[in-house]
Amino acid sequence: MIDTHFHIGVIPHEWQHILGLCELDTVIVPSDQMIPDYSTLDMVKDHYDRILTEKTENAHDFGIFNVFLAITFPMWGLPLTSLDKGIELMGQYIGKPRVVGVGEAGMDTVTVEHEEVVFKAMVAFAKEHNVPIIVHTPPPRHSPYLGREKSDYDKRKVMEQIIKILVNSGIDPKKVILDHMNKETLEMAWGYGSWLGLSCCLDKLSGPEIVSFYREYGPDRFIVNSEWGFSGGGNRSVPKVVVDLKAASAPLEDIQKMVFYNAKNLFNLPI
Numbered sequence: 281m282i283d284t285h286f287h288i289g290v291i292p293h294e295w296q297h298i299l300g301l302c303e304l305d306t307v308i309v310p311s312d313q314m315i316p317d318y319s320t321l322d323m324v325k326d327h328y329d330r331i332l333t334e335k336t337e338n339a340h341d342f343g344i345f346n347v348f349l350a351i352t353f354p355m356w357g358l359p360l361t362s363l364d365k366g367i368e369l370m371g372q373y374i375g376k377p378r379v380v381g382v383g384e385a386g387m388d389t390v391t392v393e394h395e396e397v398v399f400k401a402m403v404a405f406a407k408e409h410n411v412p413i414i415v416h417t418p419p420p421r422h423s424p425y426l427g428r429e430k431s432d433y434d435k436r437k438v439m440e441q442i443i444k445i446l447v448n449s450g451i452d453p454k455k456v457i458l459d460h461m462n463k464e465t466l467e468m469a470w471g472y473g474s475w476l477g478l479s480c481c482l483d484k485l486s487g488p489e490i491v492s493f494y495r496e497y498g499p500d501r502f503i504v505n506s507e508w509g510f511s512g513g514g515n516r517s518v519p520k521v522v523v524d525l526k527a528a529s530a531p532l533e534d535i536q537k538m539v540f541y542n543a544k545n546l547f548n549l550p551i
């Protein structure tokens with residue numbers, strides 16, 4: 281199994297070990313995009329370096345043998361005056377071994393210009409370097425932005441804007457994962473032609489919801505992942521989805537697409 285959205289820094293070692301024992305041996309770690317205490321580019325660089333070194337080494341001890349990194353300029357925490365330098369930094373990392381794409385990058389609102397400026401820059405970077413991009417879309421269930429107007433957080437509106445930006449950029453939809461889908465946004469996103477990320481965790485999807493999407497749309501464009509992975513008893517999200525799919529009598533070949541081959545092909549992983 282591959283988990284394409286694995287925030288390794290917040291996933292305890294015990295959970296990583298359970299995942300390794302479940303033969304989830306490959307993960308893609310998206311750089312964090314909204315750590316409020318990011319205040320300098322040195323901290324972003326440190327974040328990339330830790331994932332590529334100590335986090336990778338720890339995970340290996342637990343049976344997660346392949347750790348890949350996607351890089352981003354955080355949507356939150358750094359001012360736009362750092363954006364050019366941040367993109368320069370990303371340019372130094374994108375050719376490195378195990379750096380397989382851009383992300384996560386996306387938007388939660390259509391009312392905060394900062395988000396859109398950063399997102400457009402990340403899409404342009406991915407296109408220029410011809411690498412995949414993991415696109416964050418508003419979480420299916422609850423908003424972390426307490427205090428904002430509900431209209432600021434309209435998932436359909438935000439998804440429409442994200443797709444518009446992607447289409448206008450000219451990036452190949454086959455290089456894009458629109459992540460954290462739910463029923464509402466999935467219907468809209470399907471027509472764009474990208475890969476669709478199904479994130480199984482507390483504020484996103486359950487295994488049975490993922491089974492129902494599979495039944496409706498088939499396995500060819502879905503990529504299952506965990507995001508933070510808090511789903512009740514901890515991060516066993518991708519293996520749990522496999523069990524749910526098996527229980528629903530999905531053929532093995534279909535399951536393998538959703539938890540392995542689609543991601544392997546998109547990111548061209550050397551595994």
Ligand SMILES: [Zn+2]
Binds near residue numbers: 384
């Ligand atoms: Zn996200």
Ligand SMILES: [Zn+2]
Binds near residue numbers: 285287384
């Ligand atoms: Zn995430």
